[in-house]
Amino acid sequence: MDRLLTLPPVPSPADGTHPLQPRIDARAAAALMTADGVSNLSRRGFLGFGAGALVLGALLPAMPARAQAASATASAAAVKPGSRVPAFLVIGRDNGVTLLSPFVEGGQGISTGMAQIVGEELDVDPRRFTVECAPPGPDYAVINGLRMTGGSFSTRSSYPLMRRLGATARDMMIRAAAATMAVEPQSLSTEDGFVVHAASGRRLSYGELAPAALALPPRDDVALRDPAVFRYIRQPMARLDVRAKSTGKAVYAIDQKLDGMLYAAVQHAPNQGTEPTAIANKAEAAAMPGVHSVHTLPGAVAVAADSWWRARKAVEALSVSWSAPAATGLDTVAADYASDGLLAALKASTEAGIPAETAGDAATAVAGAAKVIEAEYQAPYLAHGQLEPPSSMARFNPDGTLELWAPNQMPELFQSVAAQAAGLSPDKVILHSPMLGGFFGRHFLYGSSNPFLQAIQLAKATGRPVKVLWSREEEFRMDALRPLSYTRFRAAIGADGRPTAIQARTVGEGPLGRWFGAVFKDPVDSSAVEGITEKPYAIPNRAMEYVKVPHPVTIAFWRSVGHSMNDFFYEGFLDEIADAGGQDPYALRMELLKDKPRHRKLLETVATMSGGWKRGPYEVDGTRRARGISMASPFGSETATIAEVSVRNGETQVHTVWVAFDPGSIVNPAIVRSQVESAVALGLSATLFEELVYKDGVRQSHNFDDYPILSRSSMPTVHVEIVESGAPMGGVGEPGLPGVPPAVVNAVAALTGRRIRSLPLAKTRIEV
């Protein structure tokens, strides 16, 4: 995922020397993701397979994608993201500050963090900020010329730029005040939203100054505040949205309503990729109470009604005939498609791998080794399971614009695709990006897995504003999935018990290659191998290879992406290496990290947090427990994790998880802590319970009753310690997750002697 920050530079008129200056025009975001689900795509394209260029060709037919995107915003090409203060700050006469944030808030606390960063430099208490997600526009392309909320990029990518924005705005306030007061700017200071002339005691509020100040040309050389005197950054400030979220007042996409709106419910094809061919009882359904109309959509049928409950009852009463899925094969969601079948295909692949990481000569080291061990690891498809089911609302306005309210992590891309679907230019699409009721990667553009195109089609068909809401069951049918994954390892162990070589063969597909294929020409999909590559351990001979085998199903980014399974694979196997060489897993890691002080410090920290490393088994209250350890290097951050487990009635109980977390440097320690706690919970949920199984071409889970997620009764105590090493700022939202599955599984192995190489643990009865 971090490859997005190191994309090869794309020539742009605005390309400059500053690392955060745009390399890609904001609207060219559209060129970065394939956009299937549009009705005129080929079947392969619809399923998300096609080469990016092919799919984009269908989406943007007239000219090369990037040229089209660039020409659509010729005036935008000159905009340097983050430089135009009025695009970000609205300061009212009452001195209230509204920040238009490039990022969407979905629980990660980014709105509060942005208020702290901008408030620090602007000199306004962040508690007085209102933060909203900005509309689409080139000003907000602050991630290497891109705009998205994901990849744990938000804070680390925009931190210098947002500080500068706040400082620039403060300077404009001072200059406006100097003109008004007819004094030198150097004689003025600021004080929480006021410009103060100390000599005369005169004060002007930012609100009074804003009309003149925001019209001034910004200076590009303003001084930033000395971090030694930060008042807001690095403080554990309370989140701005917590009271609203504790009293039901926070407004999510699902809560919005328009005058004259119809509610729509949908029923999707049971086999993804098939189409409705007939509705036997269409007339009866249309006559049901409150029903406005019955519709056929790509891969779905829909009912619009005067309430969602009536729409849902009617759509579920429809007797629909669907086209037949392909009988067999791995390149559609075929009638016989099964998770087991895909896993068998991944294992059976004999295609030559592409090197993903190579050092030394692993083959020779293995051939001459005192001992060689091998193991296969696998992880299942996972649903996002965010508690807010997807919905979208669309309205065609009398002035010819389309107004759209859609959960999303990439506003410009959604705007662009919506424009294509509606036959409008992007500037005629007004996109609102509501607060997300959880996302974890759910709201990127995933073709038919997003409901907004249905809302547009239904608004067009009915001539009324429409809100489409998917039932939880439809969400389980359509959610884009964390890919099922597989890696085979081999290690050579020397006479001294230390590993001399490691080989890995990862077979499958990652979401980066699937959805960003239009710009990623690299044959190695980093989102498929991250966590198997770029590990910090000094194993001199390494041969990690990747074989791409596409999945017929819609795959997704899921909190921590490739790390969500790959660190489980690698760190589990590393414990196997330790066992095979007669080494303690903590001591072996310390040994392999002897030249990596940052990592050693984390290991030592997590050991200290847990009262000193002890693997066990040992007894607590008459029950045997044991501990496992793991490390991960996700999204520019570093983690060391210890889990303590016992086994009861064949099931793993996780008592405590300790995480030492080094994201380099931080903005809000309280939010960082919360994010790590949350990532631990989701990682544990995946470790213990979660698995979305395909059988006979359809998904076997339909709701939370047959797709159990972590509940309160399985939540361990979580201890988090933040280590600020001063390394470049890393991500926060995702990195707490990848260490959890291997720490737990390594603990289970220490307790039971049994090595689990396939998640979730719930499918294996574990005996002590």
Next chain:
Amino acid sequence: MTTIHVNGRAYQVAVDADTPLLWVLRDTLGLTGTKYGCGIAQCGACTVMIDGTATRSCQVPVESVGSADIRTIDAIEEDPVGRRVVDAWVAAQVPQCGYCQSGQVMAATALLKQTPKPTDTDIADAMTNLCRCGTYNRIAAAIRQAAG
């Protein structure tokens, strides 16, 4: 027409008798603080109090409610116990995405109204709502704090 009593007010609603209370609250009365999560009483996002008992409103047909006293998150701060719970939620910085928290606060308020000093077991038994952000430990801490 059905008459229901929500947050101390009587509302006449023209809805099908089998409509779940959840959708009457959200779409008919516009009380959107109560959330739809699963529709099968698994997740608890739709929890309201009916005559003081925490109830998952997605599985309650409006016709079954009668004259019961329905309390929702939208008026939670009018209730002294609810107010205390909200304050504890803020102090413990419980919510992340926040989507489940309406139901969590309602379940916690119902618990504390019935059991002002809950044990850890009481909390575990009463607080079965799902939270995908995994805020369970902070929820328990906030309940202990609200209980005083």
